[in-house]
Amino acid sequence: MRHIVVGSRKSNLALTQTDWVIEQLKQAGVDNEFEVKKIVTRGDQILDVTLSKVGGKALFVKEIERAMYEKEIDLAVHSMKDMPSEMPEGLVITTIPVREDHRDAYIAENNVALKDLPAGAIVGTSSLRRKAQILAERPDVEIKWIRGNIESRIRKLHEEDYDAIILAVSGLKRVGLSEELITEYLEPEVCVPSVGQGALAIECREDDHELRELLARISDPDTTKTVTAERTFLNLLEGSCSVPIGGYAQLKGEEITMTAFVGTTDGKTLLKEVVRGKEPEEVGTEAAQKLIGRGAKEIVEAVKEELDI
Numbered sequence: 248m249r250h251i252v253v254g255s256r257k258s259n260l261a262l263t264q265t266d267w268v269i270e271q272l273k274q275a276g277v278d279n280e281f282e283v284k285k286i287v288t289r290g291d292q293i294l295d296v297t298l299s300k301v302g303g304k305a306l307f308v309k310e311i312e313r314a315m316y317e318k319e320i321d322l323a324v325h326s327m328k329d330m331p332s333e334m335p336e337g338l339v340i341t342t343i344p345v346r347e348d349h350r351d352a353y354i355a356e357n358n359v360a361l362k363d364l365p366a367g368a369i370v371g372t373s374s375l376r377r378k379a380q381i382l383a384e385r386p387d388v389e390i391k392w393i394r395g396n397i398e399s400r401i402r403k404l405h406e407e408d409y410d411a412i413i414l415a416v417s418g419l420k421r422v423g424l425s426e427e428l429i430t431e432y433l434e435p436e437v438c439v440p441s442v443g444q445g446a447l448a449i450e451c452r453e454d455d456h457e458l459r460e461l462l463a464r465i466s467d468p469d470t471t472k473t474v475t476a477e478r479t480f481l482n483l484l485e486g487s488c489s490v491p492i493g494g495y496a497q498l499k500g501e502e503i504t505m506t507a508f509v510g511t512t513d514g515k516t517l518l519k520e521v522v523r524g525k526e527p528e529e530v531g532t533e534a535a536q537k538l539i540g541r542g543a544k545e546i547v548e549a550v551k552e553e554l555d556i
């Protein structure tokens with residue numbers, strides 16, 4: 248029986264996600280032998296520069312893709328939100344398993360609520376999407392960049408001058424941190440999550456039909472639909488650069504409800520649309536068109552210019 252090599256970044260989050268996928272496959276009756284091969288990516292090496300300036304999300308996935316082309320690895324597990332909206336030639340996101348919590352978590356020293364932070368309080372995030380939406384709620388706080396893995400961000404909250412930080416609930420849970428750390432769950436009405444947040448993308452070679460059939464066993468149809476709507480929207484709006492943009496779709500029965508967002512980095516302009524429909528591509532496209540009609544492209548272009556990307 249085929250021995251399957253899974254490539255993973257070496258962060259605790261990446262390794263946990265990889266192990267989770269292998270466990271899901273085993274539970275679904277896949278009894279192949281799995282080997283995890285750790286890969287160091289440029290994104291892991293560059294920790295002191297604003298990510299959006301050094302090439303954004305693609306940095307994390309490039310080395311893994313090269314290893315896949317060379318057949319050093321057969322598949323890789325990514326955080327969906329770190330995936331560029333266009334896939335490179337010959338590789339596919341073949342399976343999307345069930346989504347973890349989609350929300351952002353607000354974590355404050357002494358559990359001070361977001362509305363009770365004193366003016367001038369320092370909130371740590373390196374996401375322009377989070378920055379814009381926190382500033383929209385609290386224009387009087389200061390947003391300060393924070394980098395590093397989830398565990399080191401929590402450490403920095405306590406050791407450095409941050410009063411609060413924002414992290415994905417899913418990441419926190421996956422690395423085994425207690426949800427008791429969370430001061431507030433930010434619902435999409437307050438902070439629209441990143442497209443694909445909480446979901447995983449399993450990537451492999453397009454022509455590896457044998458493997459794709461095995462991986463299909465852990466596909467989650469609902470997550471696949473909602474994430475497809477979100478990524479259709481993202482693709483139409485901006486491709487892969489890091490600008491304040493978010494999208495979250497959920498299913499009730501057959502109906503998809505999607506909240507889409509584009510904003511300026513200062514949080515002074517937030518454009519939001521809620522779109523409903525049955526077809527993921529149609530919902531994502533309609534959300535993009537509505538926001539584009541209200542000037543979303545111009546906002547995206549202005550942010551890119553501001554960031555020099």
Ligand SMILES: NCc1[nH]cc(CCC(=O)O)c1CC(=O)O
Nearest residue numbers: 326328414415417418444445446
């Ligand atoms: N950009 C970093 C990143 N990539 C994926 C996650 C975990 C969230 C997820 O699974 O979507 C995180 C951490 C965070 O956003 O706080």
